[in-house]
Amino acid sequence: MTLKLGVPSKGRLMEKTFDWFAGHGVNIRRTGSDREYAGAVDGIEGVDLVLLSAGEIPRELVAGRIHLGVTGSDLVQERIADWENRVAALEPMGFGEADLVIAVPRCWVDVDTLDDLDAAAAAFRAAHGHRLRIATKYHRLVREFLREAGVADYQLVDSQGATEGTVKNLTAEAIADITSTGDTLRANHLKILSDGLIHRSQATLFKSRTADWDDAARASFRALSRRLGLDS
């Protein structure tokens, strides 16, 4: 079967993904009109380009519908349970960098660390009768991180966007979200806990461990790896 390479077809990671492949000697390109989700890989036999949203690439890797895929490491680790057994991170690509962090209101002068958050959470529950709420779309990563840190007295509330606004809107007391420049956190009067870095993300080339790797797919993968310099 052909080797299927999934790349972001829109959003933050798309252009830099195309540039990264070009910079590594592999020309991938969209075919058809701007609106058509079709693409090609020049010069390597048996490789199909699959254009997808970055958020869907983890699922497609696990389902085995693509052999290789480019997406943020945060999205893979959040969306795939036991991700290391289902995909392999082949190459960090040096763009799409963002930190997943826990942040609290700047005016919480006594809360700078996870231990402080733990104490504040217990006090919050005693005072309000419900658990301190942390808004996020990264449920798996936040739960694992807080469990390892020994913070238990909280609840997650789902926020699929504008997460930093939830504190002002009184739907959460703290947040866990991606930050790159820090502007959105600052504008919303939030500060990152000093030990509140959950994951340092960047665009990464992943390989599916669950796809059907027949001889043809393997041969195309070897050719692509050589061109990309992944063997060295």
Ligand SMILES: Nc1ncnc2c1ncn2[C@@H]1O[C@H](COP(=O)(O)OP(=O)(O)OP(=O)(O)O)[C@@H](O)[C@H]1O
């Ligand atoms: N400032 C930022 N804010 C959010 N994500 C960022 C930022 N900088 C880099 N990223 C990364 O970009 C990736 C998400 O890209 P993007 O928002 O284009 O994809 P998506 O979630 O599939 O969105 P859509 O469904 O709208 O295409 C994530 O891996 C994320 O870590």
Ligand SMILES: O=P(O)(O)OC[C@H]1O[C@H](OP(=O)(O)OP(=O)(O)O)[C@H](O)[C@@H]1O
């Ligand atoms: O540190 P900064 O450079 O300010 O970037 C961080 C912001 O960018 C992202 O939001 P996005 O633009 O994807 O919108 P969203 O709120 O809909 O997720 C992210 O969720 C933060 O809100």
